[in-house]
Amino acid sequence: MSKGRKAVFLDRDGLINRQAAPHHYVCRREDFNFLPGVPGAIRRLNEAGYLVLVVTNQRGVARGMLTMEELEDVHHFMCEELGRQGAHIDGIYVCPHNEGECSCRKPDTGLFLKAEGEFPIDKGRSWMVGDSATDVEAGERYGVHTLLTDSLPQAVSVILGRTNQG
Ligand SMILES: [Mg+2]
Ligand SMILES: [Zn+2]
Incomplete structure (x- = not known):
């Protein structure tokens, strides 16, 4: 029927890892701390075919x-740690720009379009999960289901519960 894969787009800071202090950024792998239950939640999405x-x-x-x-090193670390726990991320899309400089900074949809260039996405079965209003707005503009939360394990339960209902 529909072409393309179901996907879950994830925000990073405040969803996968603990948000840095105000006016700080996660610059080194030592600063990257997974939020509770995140590797297992990502593994559940992997196993469900997302x-x-x-x-x-x-x-x-x-x-x-x-x-x-430095950012790539942080992401390399994130992926290694996930791999150790049987989870994986299929793609990481970054907007490194300042506000008003680009068409990829959320709530714009450039990062989604970049992903779509690499993976055919079935938007009707796909989700955006994040802890900010801009995440939800980006997902809505792109045309996927959205969840506003800082708990990825809870979000995954909602997504998989929805899927199982048909
Ligand atoms: Mg966030
Ligand atoms: Zn950008």
């Missing part, structure tokens, strides 16, 4: 607080 795609605003790069190389 693509797991991270869409994250990282304005700290534009502000010179961290480099793309």
